[in-house]
Structures are given as structure tokens and as C-alpha cells.
Amino acid sequence: MRKATIDPNRQCPKCRTAEHQVNIGYNRSGTRRCQCRICGMRYTPEPKKHEYPDEIKQQALRMYRSGASGRAIGKALGMNKANVYHWLRTEKKEPVESDE
Numbered sequence: 001m002r003k004a005t006i007d008p009n010r011q012c013p014k015c016r017t018a019e020h021q022v023n024i025g026y027n028r029s030g031t032r033r034c035q036c037r038i039c040g041m042r043y044t045p046e047p048k049k050h051e052y053p054d055e056i057k058q059q060a061l062r063m064y065r066s067g068a069s070g071r072a073i074g075k076a077l078g079m080n081k082a083n084v085y086h087w088l089r090t091e092k093k094e095p096v097e098s099d100e
């Protein structure tokens, strides 16, 4: 067994090789870009993680549909209401009224 440290985030999405993955820079949003030396695949090793699990998001959306305000949802779920509005905007794909 090899003792080499292999970053689990640095695994080629195409050939699944975790070795010979090189950093080739950053894209415009500052995300690290890697390239697989085996197959040449370029990829983002650490896709942006969602800050909250999807079930929390769905819960927020359900609350919104049942008439709760973004502020109330944020308070109930313990998060910034701006985050709630962001979810509502991205899910509804239409303007969401702010309660400010």
C-alpha cells in the first residue's frame, strides 16, 4: 500500500485517478482548477459546497409557500434571511418580495 497522501478532492472525475493531479490555476470565480495528467481532463476539485443541506432549503421553501416571510423563515431555521431570499429567488426564478 502506498503511503502517499492523496487528497480525496483531487480525483479525476473521468478516470478516477487520484494521483498525478496537478493544479493548473484558478477560474474567474477563484475556484481552483486541476488537471489529470493521466487523461488530460480539466476539472474543479472542490465544487462549492452548499452551506445548508437540501432538506433545510426545501423546508424554507415550504414555509415560504405556507405564507411565512423570509425573515421568519430565517429566524426559524437559524440562518441569515438574505440566504432565504437567495434560495427563494433561485428556486422560484421570479422576483421575491422582500419584507424589508
Ligand SMILES: [Zn+2]
Residues within 6 Å of the ligand: 012, 013, 014, 015, 016, 017, 036, 037, 038, 039, 040, 041
Ligand atoms: Zn483522468
